[in-house]
Amino acid sequence: MSDNRHLHLSDLRSAQSRALRIALVANALYLVVEIIGGLAFSSLALLADAAHMLSDVAGLGIALIAQALLTRPASARHTFGLQRAEVLGAQVNGLLLAGGALWIIIEAVRRIGDPPEVSGAGLIVVATAGLAVNVGSAVVLARAGGSSLNMRAALVHMVADAGASVATIAAGAAVLLWDANLVDPLISLAIAALVLYSAWKLLRDTTQVLMEGAPEGLDLDKVEGALSEAEGVESVHHLHLWNLASDVPALSAHVVLRDDVSLHDAQLRGERLKDALRAGFGIEHATLELECHSCEPEEEGADGPHRKPSFRS
Known part of the structure; x- marks a missing residue:
């Protein structure tokens, strides 16, 4: 902040x-x-x-x-x-x-x-x-x-x-x-x-x-769209939006980057995404997990490996 x-x-x-x-x-x-x-x-x-x-x-x-x-x-x-x-x-x-x-x-x-x-x-x-x-x-x-x-x-x-x-x-x-x-x-x-x-x-x-519901006045689809359409972003998943307090929105998401970038460049892109969230939606607390490809963990089940279900995965 x-x-x-x-x-x-x-x-x-x-x-x-x-x-x-x-x-x-x-x-x-x-x-x-x-x-x-x-x-x-x-x-x-x-x-x-x-x-x-x-x-x-x-x-x-x-x-x-x-x-x-x-x-x-x-x-x-x-x-x-x-x-x-x-x-x-x-x-x-x-x-x-x-x-x-x-x-x-x-x-x-x-x-x-x-x-x-x-x-x-x-x-x-x-x-x-x-x-x-x-x-x-x-x-x-x-x-x-x-x-x-x-x-x-x-x-x-x-x-x-x-x-x-x-x-x-x-x-x-x-x-x-x-x-x-x-x-x-x-x-x-x-x-x-x-x-x-x-x-x-x-x-x-x-x-x-x-109950950590999405903040009133913040459209989850618009937030996801803003992240997905940002430069260098391939996709967004595991997106969660809630309020720490009544006027303090928070967000966490996994962001898949499009290019094979260095750790330094990935950090810069992450900071730009956080700036965009702050300026466009007033989200000060944003935790972004940057990925080079979608890497959801797999679990063994009765029917073999399957992906763990999650919201907006």
């Missing part, structure tokens, strides 16, 4: 950590206000959003810890460093979101049959303050930039909470104008649906990284 790339990642991650700290403090302070408001005004919508906010605060804390872990250098035990800490943090966040949503659903269903009296004005005041915190935190996190799942998880929390705050304001208006207390648990169900959808997407994407 180039020095410029290292510096860029270092600056980016410092900005992300700073944004996470700001969002964590703001949301922790508002959580206290929302719990007090929910109890004082008997509002499930506020308490439901407070439960979600609690998962937000925990999630932001997890994201901040994960952000610190992924900056640790590689070691003999963890030769790639702890880059997947942010993916694990994002997955825990997804589970927290899902758990909070299920609690909201259970409590809302219980209250639909006997909705308590709710203070509409109180709902509006507290939820409006929450909306300001949510939007402010989302802006801070979005400005930190980057495409890591860890930051995306934190941003999803904030956006979902902003939607919940808007819905709670609407519930407060309905209670204030029409004394419609039933709106409070119904709005809570809508909030839960939004949270569950966000959790599902987050869990799906983190699982994709942990």
Whole structure:
């Protein structure tokens, strides 16, 4: 990885950590206000959003810890460093979101049959303050930039909470104008649906990284074509593409060279291929095994020698 790339990642991650700290403090302070408001005004919508906010605060804390872990250098035990800490943090966040949503659903269903009296004005005041915190935190996190799942998880929390705050304001208006207390648990169900959808997407994407699926947005056929069509390349096989972390794609491949070249020339061709992968696809971690001819190992089987099956062999 180039020095410029290292510096860029270092600056980016410092900005992300700073944004996470700001969002964590703001949301922790508002959580206290929302719990007090929910109890004082008997509002499930506020308490439901407070439960979600609690998962937000925990999630932001997890994201901040994960952000610190992924900056640790590689070691003999963890030769790639702890880059997947942010993916694990994002997955825990997804589970927290899902758990909070299920609690909201259970409590809302219980209250639909006997909705308590709710203070509409109180709902509006507290939820409006929450909306300001949510939007402010989302802006801070979005400005930190980057495409890591860890930051995306934190941003999803904030956006979902902003939607919940808007819905709670609407519930407060309905209670204030029409004394419609039933709106409070119904709005809570809508909030839960939004949270569950966000959790599902987050869990799906983190699982994709942990299962070493091909990075989203990178076409394996195009990558293979770029390698195969490069000067001096006969063919490509044993091609694998995955993510070390959410924004760090990696590749390994066997590349058969067309000409009978010296070891020095082969190394130069390999470096050119890596430069092309970096420039064309953003792949910084590329491991290329250069071959003078296709030399897949053979195994003895019941029907005699056969080649070991492999992807893109």
